[in-house]
Amino acid sequence: MASFVRNTLFDVSGLVAVITGGGTGIGLAMARGLEANGAKVYIIGRRKDKLQEAAAMGIYGNIIPLQGDVTSKSSLEAVAAYIKAETGYVNLVIANSGILGPNYPELLPKKDGEIPSIEEVQKALWAPSMEELAEAYTVNVIGVQYTAIAFLELLDKGNKVGNVRQTSQILVTSSIGAFYRAWQQAGMAYLTSKAAVTHLTKALASYLVQYRIRKGFEADHSSILPAFRSELMVAMLGDKDFTVEGSMPATMQPLRRVGRDEEIAGTVIYYASEAGAFCSGAIHVIDGGRLGIQPGATY
Template identity: 45%
Template sequence: MEALHASNLFSVNGLVAVITGGGTGIGLMMTKALAANGAHKVYIVGRRKEKLDEAASHAPEIIVPVVGDVTSKDSLKSIAAQIKSEVGYLNLLVCNSGMMGPQIPVKAAEASVSAYAAAALDMAWDENVQTFATNSVSPLYTTFAFLELLDGGNKKGNRIGTKSQVLITSSIAGFLRTPGLSYAYGMSKAATTHLTKQLCSTLVPFDIRVNALAPGLFPSDLAAGLISNAKKDPTEEGAFEKSYIPAERTGKESDMGGTVLYMASQAGAYLNGVIVVIDGGRLAGLPTTY
């Protein structure tokens, strides 16, 4: 029966993790959950040093801030080299960095075809490309950059009782058909979801698992525009109508923290190639391909 105790099933004691975008939003929620529950080291990667340092202050003996750019192969290689020299292995890689991308300022249902076409073509091409680079391409190269360290985690005996894992942050936006959303964001997250499945199959010979989270609305810079109409603290029940989010609130730290602990620990050791939707039921009320 001891093996079924929550303290054993959900233990991340000794875990070494890297979380890109770990200084803010969902990434910070993951960082704090792992650090609060026995992780040995949690390396958080981002471009804003002040945000990383602020996040690291929650547990400075565990959380290690690393300034880096996930869209740069040289930067990724440099971070991997640092971790190899400091601890030598990795149990969990969380590819969490993301951006929203440009949106068309008019709605097709409210504009003439010529006005809509003009506004759509006026979107910055480079911003759409950068959204794909950050949301879809960077998880691919980040995985490759840390592959040997993840293999090292397996050879170390993986102190948490499960094989090394890549966890990618996708989004329910990858399933949505709702008009008016960022095309680049939705398309890039759909690509991210499929990338998870491709990597899962590819990395089987190395015993490295690949799973993804598809979050709905959580307080973050990305979601700010979508939760600005909250009646009160958006994480409190009653902040939204059921028609917007059946749970009547956004996700909060405990929701994301509990989920990442499940997926990172022995409790989630049998997960591979899985997309975990965590959205308070929001997909239920939207046109989707889910």
């Protein structure tokens, strides 16, 4: 009977986690949720000040900031080596870092329904450099791949140490943009990079499961309208509390608000605990129903 009690079923105490992009937004909410429930969480990011601010939000002093860059193999190696020396293993890696890339709001239909001319389309699409587009793939796909690879040995050691009953796993923060066909505002690079990392996650899940390392991902946020508070959302919509019900029209978010930090934290705790121990390669869309009202979108 004890195994059905929530304190056992959703227990993450003693778990060791790593979260890239853990200093702000969704990554920070994940880190705070895990740490508040007894996990030790290493957060990785480029900005030292943001990481330190995030670490100070920990309840038990178990959010540990480490500067690192997911686009640098040497940086990822250094972070993994530090954690290996300090703790010796990890149970959970969350590849959460991501960027938007070039977008094209000028190609959205005008209020009167008029569409841009073909000359305007070509001009807008031609404007970004190839390097700008490539950066989105470097962070959103290649960075995720090498983050996973960098921690494979430590994840394997987590299984061997057996400090928690559930096997080690890697989670990836993707986006419902992976399923969108309307790309003008978010940008083709963002949507296709998220579609790519979605498939990458499935492919790695199929391979790594033989090593008892699970892999899955959440499509947590919308490429056009973020479903959880983040720096991207603030930049697009302003610094307003959109978590209040009624702060958004139902045509934008069916639940008429964005997701709250506790809601993304709860999902991660499910995956990280015994409750989600049988998940591998799963897609978990947490967007308040937004994907369901997008024309042409499909799971």
